[in-house]
Amino acid sequence: PLFEKAARLCVGTLAREVMQAGLTQANTVQPEAVKTMAKILLPQYRFNTLKLDQPLFVGTGDADRDVRPEGQQLLVREACNAGTTIEAHVYKGESHSGAWLVSQKDALSFAHKVMTDEPIVSTCPAKSTTSP
Numbered sequence: 001p002l003f004e005k006a007a008r009l010c011v012g013t014l015a016r017e018v019m020q021a022g023l024t025q026a027n028t029v030q031p032e033a034v035k036t037m038a039k040i041l042l043p044q045y046r047f048n049t050l051k052l053d054q055p056l057f058v059g060t061g062d063a064d065r066d067v068r069p070e071g072q073q074l075l076v077r078e079a080c081n082a083g084t085t086i087e088a089h090v091y092k093g094e095s096h097s098g099a100w101l102v103s104q105k106d107a108l109s110f111a112h113k114v115m116t117d118e119p120i121v122s123t124c125p126a127k128s129t130t131s132p
Contacts, residue, residue: 025065050078055085055120057110061099062090080124088123 002017009017056079060072069090076088087110091099113120 049082050075050084051082052079052084055087055110055114055122057107058086058088059099059103059107060088060090061094061096063093064096064099066096076124080122084124085120085122086124087120 002014002021002023005017006014058072058076060069062069064072076086080086087106089103089106091102094102110120112118
């Protein structure tokens with residue numbers, strides 16, 4: 001019933017009703033559904049023109065279920081290809097919150113470098129200069 005209401009409810013009301021019903025990703029979404037949704041949704045979230053003047057830090061937990069790692073890696077690849085300097089880290093076994101916690105040392109180091117005009121070493125792969 002909440003799925004049917006989702007098209008009409010404000011997000012806050014929907015979130016409250018979902019919590020009151022005790023619905024979680026674990027008890028409502030089957031693993032295959034997540035893979036199917038990723039195939040459908042990821043192409044809509046393209047970043048191939050994300051050329052930032054300032055460097056970007058990205059910390060990803062490879063066990064993140066809140067913000068899919070595939071989407072975060074897509075952002076990194078496409079922003080790199082667009083020319084953005086990115087320092088990206090993948091934290092093995094970490095969830096969304098876990099990655100945030102363990103990334104603090106790297107993120108603070110990155111922020112210090114940016115604020116003191118120290119160079120950021122990009123983790124973007126070198127662009128190929130030859131055609132396939």
